[in-house]
Amino acid sequence: MSNQAQKTALVVSAHSADFVWRAGGAIAAHVKQGWKVKIICLSYGERGESAKLWRKPNMTLEQVKLVREREARAAAEILGGDIEFWDIRDYPMRIDEATLFRLVETYRQLQPEFVLSHSERDPYNFDHPLAMRAAQEARIIAQAEGHNPGETIIGAPSVYAFEPHQTEQCHWEPNTFLDISDVWDLKRQAIECMEGQEHLWDYYTRVALQRGVQAKRNIGITAKRAIQYAEGYMKLTPIVVHHL
Amino acid sequence: MSNQAQKTALVVSAHSADFVWRAGGAIAAHVKQGWKVKIICLSYGERGESAKLWRKPNMTLEQVKLVREREARAAAEILGGDIEFWDIRDYPMRIDEATLFRLVETYRQLQPEFVLSHSERDPYNFDHPLAMRAAQEARIIAQAEGHNPGETIIGAPSVYAFEPHQTEQCHWEPNTFLDISDVWDLKRQAIECMEGQEHLWDYYTRVALQRGVQAKRNIGITAKRAIQYAEGYMKLTPIVVHHL
């Protein structure tokens, strides 16, 4: 298979661990199916999502970032994704034009089939919806022929919101369940790279089991397919089909 | 191909012409792809959707029903669907238990992959959401092992709401576009069977063209696929997938 034919996907993660809990299964599953998956970590979550590290003595911002990068890199390697760290700061995150346009270029070079990012609303975390917003605005600009004319524009990659921490308050409603039973071991390994957030390991294992039960229910109890672990996604863009 | 292997779909139409305007393309497309599609017309729309007929002299309710059945039967034949008329009255429509259970039996005998019915809200037409509600409640009962134990229960057929007449007031939002370019001729022929509602022929031709343009946009202008006519659907049930 030539390189052009390889399908690609993009993950836009506000903080460097988000992609693991929320989309680790999708990354591993698509990589296993021959896809190239690129992960952009907009920040390290160094201020807002590294509480355990900050409780260690003599910790500095640089130190926290180093540990966070090491953990995320290890997780990405296990999942098979290509990871980049853009280090634009968190809590609060702000997206300037340079970051927006860099995201546009990423779309154009990658030409992804779909993009995964955060829910559009999250009262517990303002960085998350901002990352999704940037992912969507960059996608629209990457479709525009007048932006850097001459470059290859993108088509209309599907946009999915992965699962936030407290789904109901985020008005996030899963309309797509991805069966990740085959790659669960990889996801759990990746999860265990996040040493600074050990309290979340079992939480997201339970999330995967619950979504597995729900996925099973949504194909009907008469279906023979076994599903043990799943990830929920909220697809935001319409699908175009030849049969329903 | 054995009969068991043939995929099936169910259309629940409040009035005997609804299925033509709103789902004619889906019926023709799936039939063309080898599916069996069953159409249930809960009523003839004899009171509420036959204005032109009633303006003729000496018209009676039976007369109107006859004409409406003839038109719908002709349309179904063109599209390739199997049609049934349940004649439960319209304006207002009411669903009693006998009708509900008859719908349950239809699910069980047909074992459809999906069901198409009306939008869940329609301030212009109270029969439409009622038909969808019955389609959904019957689906749930058909899944229950305690209803007529011994019969084969159904799995979890997808539920789609087809397009209402004034979409925005119905809070109907298409998340699925079905390309019906290949079967448009059949849909137009079926539409033209509806002699009593000629004022809608061009209206729904324009709907198909608009949805075609939108479908094209949702696959991206770089896509090579040409789409001229489409139908929009609002999928109400989650999908379970192995890749996004």
Next chain:
Amino acid sequence: MSNQAQKTALVVSAHSADFVWRAGGAIAAHVKQGWKVKIICLSYGERGESAKLWRKPNMTLEQVKLVREREARAAAEILGGDIEFWDIRDYPMRIDEATLFRLVETYRQLQPEFVLSHSERDPYNFDHPLAMRAAQEARIIAQAEGHNPGETIIGAPSVYAFEPHQTEQCHWEPNTFLDISDVWDLKRQAIECMEGQEHLWDYYTRVALQRGVQAKRNIGITAKRAIQYAEGYMKLTPIVVHHL
């Protein structure tokens, strides 16, 4: 002015006092402008909205109804509306087909420009949304040529939800403010006919004052028109205009 030319309006009130608090100003204002306004009281509110009467000794259901009818009739007379009592019971109210069709006939005979009824949601009162639902379903049936063929069908009278008791919980949002300053005295007089609910007199006087202030704000502080009292309405049907 011939009788045909007189404009008409319909008010569908679940209980016999509702129309006073919520639409008394509209009734008086339109009557003053030469309209005929018909008020249908589906019930007397004899079980659910007559607490004070029930605390009197030796009270019976018939007694309560008599008092309620007397009060409502007095209020309607002050406002200038034509009132009917259909006595279909409240708490819980149920609408059978006879009532629905009677409402259809009322539409057809009256040919109203608009209809006023309750909010579509009210967690404090299940009779109210039911009355509105009947008002809407009857309106649709009255438009159908196949219902009692030969009768004159109606056009598309506007539908307005008048103000519920606790607006925000009812998701009722006023998009129309009616200036009732000129007829406020009549509304207050009508309110004072409701001897059994004296605790609401000042409540609804304050409502009228608040809506007056808001109406003023919505025409801008530069407008010269003085508005002291107003009623809020939520228009549910679109308007068709020749200029915006």
Next chain:
Amino acid sequence: MSNQAQKTALVVSAHSADFVWRAGGAIAAHVKQGWKVKIICLSYGERGESAKLWRKPNMTLEQVKLVREREARAAAEILGGDIEFWDIRDYPMRIDEATLFRLVETYRQLQPEFVLSHSERDPYNFDHPLAMRAAQEARIIAQAEGHNPGETIIGAPSVYAFEPHQTEQCHWEPNTFLDISDVWDLKRQAIECMEGQEHLWDYYTRVALQRGVQAKRNIGITAKRAIQYAEGYMKLTPIVVHHL
């Protein structure tokens, strides 16, 4: 403590096992705190939620009901609730006036501080929202002095929707977390009475753990209170307080 002073609560459960999964912790916790909790099982879930039983040989409707009642009674005993079985049929459930008025009487005799029932929307289960609707309408009628005049009316008991199976699709959003760590053992024991639905035991154990983590987060990581298990509730009625 005299009997009058004992606080009471009401649980309206569509099917005979619902109260266990969804409100078992609340029942046990309040009983432990000296409350009387009454559980109404509107049906046994004999048709729609007894799949495993129906797969046994020679099963009859009566047999299924007997087993379901035995299981639910055992669970209620462990939790300390008073249980009643009204046997009004499920799948589909319908609420007639006799049932509605019986519920009204239950409110009046019990005079509960709060009522727990299902979510107001559930696309997977039409019996659930119906049970909640009846719980709400009966509450309103029980407040009306004109219903069975002379009886003691009720105040304004809080209404809570307990957690549905697939929360997001039900638009159920928890605004109240109840710490059930102290009574978790009882809830798990009650859960294990449900022999026919063993596949749900671990599912609802995980639900309790997830809600526990979320409850902890919502009091802040600086709080000293440990919470391991919780139940989520959506409070539908406003609260009146002397301080925020």
Next chain:
Amino acid sequence: MSNQAQKTALVVSAHSADFVWRAGGAIAAHVKQGWKVKIICLSYGERGESAKLWRKPNMTLEQVKLVREREARAAAEILGGDIEFWDIRDYPMRIDEATLFRLVETYRQLQPEFVLSHSERDPYNFDHPLAMRAAQEARIIAQAEGHNPGETIIGAPSVYAFEPHQTEQCHWEPNTFLDISDVWDLKRQAIECMEGQEHLWDYYTRVALQRGVQAKRNIGITAKRAIQYAEGYMKLTPIVVHHL
């Protein structure tokens, strides 16, 4: 008629062609009725909505802007509107304070009866909601006596959202239909000035026909008024009236 008495309206268009497709009929109709209509084109849509131009050889940004301005100016002339080009860039558009205050001044000088702009949500186009947001914020500032004290403040011009390209995904719901049958020829001529977007000519002709049919339906089939073409608007501000 003195100049002061001439009524005025404001159109805030994100890109230089938007006003044609979406509000061309309103502009022409009001001009025909003696109004002055000012059109602000915040950008030329030079980057995001000029795909066809960019496919021509040796195209530059300045060239694209020139063509776009020429086309828009021609369209405005046909419609009779006064057009201004503010050239603030698109894809992404950003509104700085200078632009916001310039818009404030425009309101104050024009003193419009109403303002037309984009839908408040558009997942396909982030410039559109931003333009509407600026139109609304500027309106509020223009009402404030403390902004440039001494200038004449404005009243409360109505705010309308004109029709977006994919209405349902934008949660745009038309509550106002403007009959543009009398000026359709002018709108079509203006549309044909947009040479770079010829693929949209028929799309928006069909939009006008569909809205015409819907407008007709919303006045009722008994109405004698013929409506062939219409534009849909979502009015965001309440109306204050003397009769309903």
Next chain:
Amino acid sequence: MSNQAQKTALVVSAHSADFVWRAGGAIAAHVKQGWKVKIICLSYGERGESAKLWRKPNMTLEQVKLVREREARAAAEILGGDIEFWDIRDYPMRIDEATLFRLVETYRQLQPEFVLSHSERDPYNFDHPLAMRAAQEARIIAQAEGHNPGETIIGAPSVYAFEPHQTEQCHWEPNTFLDISDVWDLKRQAIECMEGQEHLWDYYTRVALQRGVQAKRNIGITAKRAIQYAEGYMKLTPIVVHHL
């Protein structure tokens, strides 16, 4: 009682009078119960909410600010709150990082039990939702150990939206009523300090009376507690409890 034990609350007011109309009762009630309440006035409302002052001769921005500060300070003194004026400009208000971080520091030093600010939506006032947004984002940052490490982070103070001017258009729904009958006199005195907005004195007195009636209704007519004046709040954060 030691200083540590004193409970605290924070009020974030976009303009210097907002806290009086909307939260004056809450401030007075909590101060009376021994709490310390800090009020942050982000601006004086000098441009947008001082119309009456601007109509005086020779008025300057500084003059307006002085009067507004004097009035707000007098009101805060009556209520017992500690007030700060941050003077960041209004109409339009913008929140830069310095202001955001200053708010973070305020949270950390105060360690409030709850925060009161504006509704999340207000089509009549864009400064209001912005102030609430800043209040929420600062709260989240103040919880982050990586922000100014070494400082004491905050827990999870409850967030309440106080009542906007036109509630329904703001989608503000009160789920919490605070009985302010005991402190009403203080609130009215504080209101009367706002000499520049005398037209609102009675408006907000009526608001308090209406909310009082509603609060009474929400505890039930059988409750003995008398409530004459209340304030409505929309609680945005979940509560964690040991009994319902």
